[in-house]
Amino acid sequence: MSTAHATVKPVSLQGARLPKWAPWGVAATAIAVAVAVGLAAGLHSRVQWGLIAAVLFVLGTYALSAKVEGRRQAKDRVATSLVWVAFLLAVVPLLSLVWETAVRGVKVLDGYFLTHSMGVVADAEPGGGIYHAILGTAQQVGLATLIAAPIGVLTAIYLVEYGRGSLAKAVTFFVDVMTGIPSIVAGLFILSLMLMLDLQPFGFAGSLALAILMLPVVVRSTEEMLKLVPNELREASLALGVPRWRTILKVVLPTAVGGITTGVMLAIARIAGESAPVLLLVFGNNFINANPFEGAQASLPLYIYQQYINSAGSPAAYDRAWAAALTLIAFVMILNLVARGIARWKTPR
Amino acid sequence: MDISTQKPQAGNDDTLPEDAAMKHAPSAPAPGHAPATKAPAPRAAGTATRRGDRIFLGLSRGSGILLLAVMAAIAVFLSYRAILAISKDQGNFLTTFEWDPNSTEPVFGIAVLAFGTVVSSVIAMVIAVPVAVAIALFLTHYAPRRLSGPIAYVVDLLAAVPSIVYGLWGALVLVPHMNGLFSWLDTYLGWTGIFSWQGGPARSMLTVGILLAVMILPVITNVSREVFRQVPKAHEEAALALGATRWEVIRMSVLPFGRSGVISASMLGLGRALGETMAVATVLSPTFDIQASLLDPGGGTFAQNIASKFGEANEQGRDALIASGLVLFVITLLVNGAARMIIARRKEYSGANA
């Protein structure tokens, strides 16, 4: 039946294997050689040392494994080492981002910084704070949420509970399209409206652009959550003679409320860091402006940008930019963590 | 969602009319939509509840329509302002190497911006996609299980870091660190022209591309990781039982299954990179020309140009920026559309073999 197989040689289960410590040995050797090469060639950048070590590690692994274990095992080991190298390479910039922001940010971050504006401080001088920017961001993001959250949740309810026709298909499609709108384009859209109405920059204009960015995120996440609500619950309620809209309000939404909250909070975290539309529409302001409906306002992400770009390398301005960045990251991270926490213990089962 | 299959199990006659109502309700049109097809609702309910239903349906349907209206408005208004601007343009909008829209004889074109946007995004993709796929594989197939959970969580969080923070980090931390790499590239690959360097600050397209790669890395990693996690165990075990090594399992069953998912994840990342504004605006020192070298400062992208030129622009200049924004909008729409088509195809594919 299987004459074609006759030539197969007997296989031993006992493959030659490198010892368990071999990868570590190769890694240590690669690092040592890379440091030596780096010192000898006078390469200043540690990044280059790391790259040399990575290349040596991958090549060394392949050579050693191919010699001892055979080509298939060698390929497997190279894949493993490449995956590890890629991971470590990617960790470096991401860790550096978090680390630098934290270290440089704490320098001027204190109570004074959080409670004062830039009103009487020139950009290049030390002092001043971000109170006006926090206030602006809070108002703009708050108003955007007030617009986008109800519309987004209602749209999701339409899609999940009612929508089957061509309108629902169109909405689904354009929610996807909307997800991909670059934030600056949303800003340009509101800008074109302002040009027609001859309006000057003010906070609420920024809110409108942020709402456009927030809307698809809220719709998507709410949709996902509503789909998780089991149909049996809806049927049970309907079977009791409860009208559809009350079923949605009293049964479906309460079941999904944890997930919906999470989605809205993640959306807030996303728009709170947007600076491009705010730059076009709210313009920035060194003074405290508590009225989002009139006059230019500041905003936290925009503050970072302007401290960086307008100060011609003043260390004081850079310190403020880092401190504001740290504040912004902390806000976004806390929002994320809380949102995920809610998601974890409120997911409908 | 499949109500009809649950009906026999319910086996309760009382629920059947309600089930029917459920199935009809989605297609039952609300007033004002298509009155001709308005079927009598099977539920014998009082008018008060009917009104409640009608209001609620109206509200939720209205929200959907509002969303469509906003999208239409975006397209219409941007196009209108763009046409205003382009009609006054003395140069060719597509090929002019100049951006001077504020004068009485405005001359501006998007050639430089289109080039810079494409180049920086391509660099970002070339770096980010392989690394992101490797990290996703690391998290799903290589990392010790105790590590992979927390790492995945951190990567998730990194996707939420605002772009302006990446920009600040790029300008103040990344740029000084690029000098070593740049001089090395110049020494060994400078003869290509692409990697020649005159020694200025590293605020160039390559730095922008690397920064964009770092930014989109978490996005692509997250989506790819989800896809790799969904690879059916049966496919991996089939390869294992044939005597495949871990890498061979990945090549035989994980990568083929996840390929379209990775492509659409990359498209999402590309969409981000194309539209990224603040990170590019902080790092790049722009000029309005096209250079062969990726290491020398210069060039620009659509989004960066809008942010940088906005402050000095008069109304005419703003219209010109809106016109360039419209082009960016169309490009991102095409990229996202392509991603969506790939995802849709994947659904059919994986549905064929449960």
Place this chain on the structure above:
Amino acid sequence: MAKRIDVSGLSAFYGAHKAIEDISMTIEPRSVTAFIGPSGCGKSTFLRTLNRMHEVVPGGRVEGKVMLDDEDLYGPGIDPVSVRREVGMVFQRPNPFPTMSIFDNVAAGLRLNGDYKKSGLADIVEQSLRGANLWNEVKDRLNKPGSGLSGGQQQRLCIARAIAVQPKVLLMDEPCSALDPISTLAIEDLIGELKEQYTIVIVTHNMQQAARVSDRTAFFNLAAIGQPGKLIEIDETERIFSNPSVKDTEDYISGRFG
């Protein structure tokens, strides 16, 4: 070509949970050995310890000895990858590679190793498909995707894929449970033919099937939910089904529990 399996004192764990405890048995070459027993008794887990697939599950761990002729599968320096080449496996649900054609599916294992002649590949694929009684049904569409076949054909394709690399032992984990009666019959006939060359171990829930296809039958049971599964007895199939030596086996066979 077929090899004998000798298991002694084998226990398998999922993390801290002990799934099977202290199993010893001999599986004869060129015969069919069936594992029967109630759900959760560990017969599938035991089967997967025979080609080191158990340790693929996170937390999976094995103690004891599994001798394949004179090599211990769990001995030091043993490469699990080569073990799985020697001990092939067919799964409960047919799992052809969805992105590969019928031909590529069968050739997949050979291509991994690269120890074949290009010209011989088509021959081996044909032999394997004939061996799995599938050749006549698919010879005209070898380049079509394997996922386009019916469930029974897919399962036979998986068997062809497994025998293409010439294992010494073939493990089958409830290979017919996802199939209709006609496909099941085809697979059972095939098992009868394959035992001429291979050592075959089959897990089944269907006692008639065990009685039909196997030469020897092992009965597994567990004392209670959460307790590890144990081998109750192993004997000639005829004896197990007519006159088992342990009462539990008789109760299970006659349908008094399980």
